[in-house]
Amino acid sequence: MLRPSLARDIVLGILVIAILALIPALVPSKAFQDFVIRVAAMALFATSLNLLVGYTGLTSFGHGMFYGLGTYSFALLMQKTSLSLPMAFLLTLLITAATATVVGAICIRLRLIYFAFVTLAMQMLLHSIIISWVGLTGGDQGLQGGIPRRVVAGFDLGNQHTLYLASGVVLVIGLIAMRHVVASTFGTSLRMIRDNEARAAFLGIVVWRVKLAVFVLSAMFAAVGGVVTSLFVSGAYPELINWPISGDAIFAIVLGGIGSFLGPLVGTIMLTVLNDVVTRTTEYYGLALGIIILVFALGLRRGVVDFVTERLGFRPSGGVS
Amino acid sequence: MLEVQSLTKRFGGVAAMTDVSLSFESGSLTAIIGPNGAGKSTFFNLMSGAIVPDSGQVVFNGENITGLNRAAIVRRGIGRAFQVASFFPSMTVAENLMAAIAAHRGQWGDLAHSFPRQGVRTRALEVADLLGLADESDTLSAKLSHGDQKLLDIALALALDPTALLLDEPTAGMGPEERWQMIEKVQRLWAQQRLTLVFIEHDMDIVFSIASSIRVLCYGRVLAQGTPDEIRANPAVIEAYLGTPETDEPA
Ligand SMILES: Nc1ncnc2c1ncn2[C@@H]1O[C@H](COP(=O)(O)OP(=O)(O)OP(=O)(O)O)[C@@H](O)[C@H]1O
Ligand SMILES: [Mg+2]
Numbered sequence: 340m341l342r343p344s345l346a347r348d349i350v351l352g353i354l355v356i357a358i359l360a361l362i363p364a365l366v367p368s369k370a371f372q373d374f375v376i377r378v379a380a381m382a383l384f385a386t387s388l389n390l391l392v393g394y395t396g397l398t399s400f401g402h403g404m405f406y407g408l409g410t411y412s413f414a415l416l417m418q419k420t421s422l423s424l425p426m427a428f429l430l431t432l433l434i435t436a437a438t439a440t441v442v443g444a445i446c447i448r449l450r451l452i453y454f455a456f457v458t459l460a461m462q463m464l465l466h467s468i469i470i471s472w473v474g475l476t477g478g479d480q481g482l483q484g485g486i487p488r489r490v491v492a493g494f495d496l497g498n499q500h501t502l503y504l505a506s507g508v509v510l511v512i513g514l515i516a517m518r519h520v521v522a523s524t525f526g527t528s529l530r531m532i533r534d535n536e537a538r539a540a541f542l543g544i545v546v547w548r549v550k551l552a553v554f555v556l557s558a559m560f561a562a563v564g565g566v567v568t569s570l571f572v573s574g575a576y577p578e579l580i581n582w583p584i585s586g587d588a589i590f591a592i593v594l595g596g597i598g599s600f601l602g603p604l605v606g607t608i609m610l611t612v613l614n615d616v617v618t619r620t621t622e623y624y625g626l627a628l629g630i631i632i633l634v635f636a637l638g639l640r641r642g643v644v645d646f647v648t649e650r651l652g653f654r655p656s657g658g659v660s
Numbered sequence: 661m662l663e664v665q666s667l668t669k670r671f672g673g674v675a676a677m678t679d680v681s682l683s684f685e686s687g688s689l690t691a692i693i694g695p696n697g698a699g700k701s702t703f704f705n706l707m708s709g710a711i712v713p714d715s716g717q718v719v720f721n722g723e724n725i726t727g728l729n730r731a732a733i734v735r736r737g738i739g740r741a742f743q744v745a746s747f748f749p750s751m752t753v754a755e756n757l758m759a760a761i762a763a764h765r766g767q768w769g770d771l772a773h774s775f776p777r778q779g780v781r782t783r784a785l786e787v788a789d790l791l792g793l794a795d796e797s798d799t800l801s802a803k804l805s806h807g808d809q810k811l812l813d814i815a816l817a818l819a820l821d822p823t824a825l826l827l828d829e830p831t832a833g834m835g836p837e838e839r840w841q842m843i844e845k846v847q848r849l850w851a852q853q854r855l856t857l858v859f860i861e862h863d864m865d866i867v868f869s870i871a872s873s874i875r876v877l878c879y880g881r882v883l884a885q886g887t888p889d890e891i892r893a894n895p896a897v898i899e900a901y902l903g904t905p906e907t908d909e910p911a
Contacts, residue, residue, distance in 0.1 A: 345774070524762045524770040524777065531759050534748040541708070541740065542763040542820065543731045549768065 348518055352511040359507040363500060372503040373571075378604075378611050379506035380567040383513045385591035385603035387560035392589070393597040394521055395553050396533030398451070400585055401458030404442070404465045405435050405558035407580020409565020411469060411476060414575040417486045424491050428566055432559050439558030440551070447550040459582060466581050481576025486569065496570055506567050513563055518600055520556065529553055590628070594635055596642025605644050661686050662738070662824050662856055667706055667716035669880075676702040677713070678880045684824070684858055686721075689850050691871035692860045695900075699880040700860045701743055704826045708740045709733040720824070734764075739822030743829045743860075745809040746816075749802035753793055753812055756801050757784035760819040784819070790852075791815045791845060807838050811845070818849070825850075827859040831866065839863060843870060868892065876900075 359375065384406045391397040412434045416427035446457050469476045477483055489497040496502050520526055528549045531539040540546050569575055578584065587610065588603075595606025610628075617627045639646045662684040669677040676699045684690050694700050705711045707718050709730040717726045725733055748756050758776040761783050762768065770777070776784075788794045791811045796804060801812055810830060817825055830846055831839040843866050850857040861867050867874060867888070874891045876883040884894045891897055 519774070520771060522774045524767040524773060524775040527755075527759050527762060527775045528768040530750060531748050531763070534750050535746060537710075538742075538746045538748070538816070539763070540730045541710075541734060541746075542760045542816065543734045543766075544763050544768045545729075545731055552769065 344522065345515075345519060348515050352515055355511055356504075356507055360504060363503070369499065372499055374611065374615070375503055376506045376567065376571045378607055379510035380564040380571065381587070381591065381611065382510060382604040382607040383564035383567070384561045385588040385595075385607050386514060386517055386600075387557040387564070388585075388588045389592050389597060389600075389603045390517060390520065390529070390553055390557040390560070392592060393602070394526065394533065395529040395550065397447070397550065397554070398455050399446075399458040399554075400455045400589070401442075401460070401462035401582070402557070402561055402588060403582060403585035404458075404462035404580060405439060405561040406565045406568075406584060406588075407462075407469075407575075408435050408438060408465065409562030410569040410572075410575035410579045411482065411565075412562070413566045413569045414482050414486060415475070417488065418482070418484055424488055424496070431562055431566055435558050435562035436555050439555040443551045443554035443558075447547060447554060459585070462580070462582050462585060466577065469580055470577055476575075479577060482574040485573045489570070502570055506571075509563060509567060513560055514601075514604070517560060520553075521600065525549070525552070590632060592642070593632060594642055596645030596648075598641070599644040599648055602642045602644040606642060609643070661719075661721060662707070662858070663719040664703075664707065665717045665719065667703075667718070668714050669702060669706060669711065670714055675880050677706065680716070680877075680880070680882055682875055682882060682885065684856055685873075686823075686856050687854055688856060688873055689847070689871055690858045690873045690875060691867040692858060692875050692877060693862070693864070693867055694877035694883070698877040700877055701828055702880075703877065704740060704828050704858075704860070708738060708826060734820055734822075737821070737823040738826065739817035739820050739824070740826040741810075741813040741817045741828060741830065743832055745806070745813040747801050747809065747812050749800075752798050752800055753788060753804070753815075754781065754784050754797040756812060757787050757815060757819050760816045761787075764820040787815050787819045790818060790849065806833055807842065810834075810842065814846075814849075818853070822855065824856040824858070827857070829860050829862065831861065831863060839866060846870075 363372065388399065388402045391399050391402065409431055412431040413427055416422055416430055417424065420427070422430065442461050446454055446461070449457055470478055489495055494501050494505065496505055521529070528539070528544055531544065532546055532549060536546055565579070568579060591606035591610050592603045593606065594609050595604065596602030613628065613631065614624065617624050621627060635642065641649070665681050667677055667680040680703065692700050692703065706713050709728055709732070712727050717724055719725065720736055720738060723736070725736060748759060751759065758780045761780050762776060767777060785794060785797060788797050791814060793808060793811055793815060796808060801809065804812060810832070814827060814830065827846065831842050834842060846857070846859065847870050849855065871888060873886070874888060875885045876891065876897050878900050883900055884891060884897045886894070
């Protein structure tokens with residue numbers, strides 16, 4: 340069934356893609372295209388994490404493992420098999436879903452801090468496997484040798500401009516899909532569990548199934564971000580699966596706003612701009628970022644989008660406030 | 661009929677429930693009384709599947725439901741409301757009820773359709789109306805008055821079309837006047853919906869005025885059961901409970 344807001348989301352998405360398509364004609368800037376590709380990958384990852392953190396109340400510190408797994412699975416499938424790019428993409432989603440089912444089955448029954456730390460530990464484990472399996476993954480050096488067979492239906496994803504547009508399209512589709520998830524009855528079950536897990540169970544919701552399902556779903560969306568990154572960097576390297584990457588996504592959510600669907604996207608844009616500006620002007624990136632996060636956390640006490648929507652008198656959609 | 665046989669539950673060293681056997685006729689209105697810590701809430705937790713008894717059975721309409729999970733027990737028609745109102749604070753009254761109805765209709769895992777599906781809102785407003793919450797349907801539940809939050813909690817249980825309803829201190833934390841309003845609503849609901857209704861209550865005036873039957877729990881055991889007149893005249897109850905200054909304090 341088509342809901343009115345879905346039609347609106349689709350129109351909005353097409354508009355965004357049209358604008359992205361126009362920009363290079365007006366201001367041809369390779370740096371801007373790079374920026375959009377990086378934002379697309381990271382925003383898919385951060386928004387997927389917010390399905391867990393903001394909508395379900397499951398604070399994962401290890402969500403980056405699925406983003407990283409997306410980069411490695413995809414790059415390896417392209418290098419070591421003769422699968423076409425779309426097939427490798429689908430198989431990457433399947434591998435991620437299978438991994439997330441196992442990790443999720445272990446983690447979702449844990450409460451709060453234990454859930455956070457066990458997910459973190461899982462990511463560290465996966466990271467160390469990647470580092471030590473040098474024969475397959477290239478270890479510390481990362482996966483080199485590039486991504487072959489990048490031409491899909493006549494579009495060469497090795498071409499930066501094409502990849503830029505494709506990333507925009509993937510981001511828009513991913514966001515609309517996640518938006519649909521939170522607007523579904525399943526999405527309402529997520530909010531019920533976040534608000535009051537015991538009561539949700541008393542109303543007939545089988546809580547562990549919903550948690551496992553959203554854990555796996557969000558992992559798959561994170562992996563989509565990973566695939567975009569893999570195409571962008573032409574491979575995969577250990578930093579993409581190491582635990583600070585999970586921290587980046589959490590920062591993006593906190594900056595943009597946990598209570599708004601687009602909060603993580605806005606947070607990602609802010610974080611990426613910040614990263615580019617700050618690293619160009621000072622080597623104290625971590626310090627600058629820390630101060631900015633503190634200003635948001637202590638000053639606004641919420642992310643930018645949450646702050647603005649509240650000022651305008653709207654109730655945050657996924658709100659925890 | 662809702663029935664428990666030799667129900668026993670220990671929490672570490674605390675014997676919260678010891679060999680309790682009780683039954684509630686279909687369509688009856690029963691009050692459970694007993695001092696703080698008597699095991700009243702524990703009794704509800706055991707019947708609704710929140711906790712599993714160490715031994716004994718819960719039987720509902722002839723079926724042994726001991727050890728079933730909460731969802732399975734709800735599906736069989738036992739609904740409950742809580743001593744501390746329990747609902748979804750980030751949602752409005754209508755959203756709370758729609759969420760409950762969708763869950764009850766088995767739509768909780770539905771990714772394909774948007775929320776709420778057809779008919780859910782209409783039913784939610786009907787349920788809100790049953791409890792006099794229709795005017796508040798678009799109010800954020802976290803912002804409701806305490807009394808309305810208790811009503812919403814009961815409405816959530818009712819949204820599941822229960823045949824048996826367990827209300828844990830529906831008047832907890834209310835002033836005298838509000839208590840009577842609440843209890844009148846509960847009584848009306850019981851009559852309209854033909855429910856098997858069991859409620860926990862500390863206020864003796866309320867208990868004696870509306871319950872057709874009373875069960876007294878004390879230290880996890882059944883101290884007495886009978887009609888209001890029988891309970892009033894029961895020496896053990898007078899000594900253990902009514903004799904001491906009445907506690908109106910909800911815990
Ligand atoms: N989950 C639990 N874990 C440990 N002890 C518990 C638990 N639930 C109840 N108890 C203990 O069991 C006893 C009975 O508690 P219960 O809440 O059932 O009493 P109650 O009759 O509802 O009291 P009140 O009138 O204060 O609500 C108390 O001693 C309580 O501390
Ligand atoms: Mg109690």
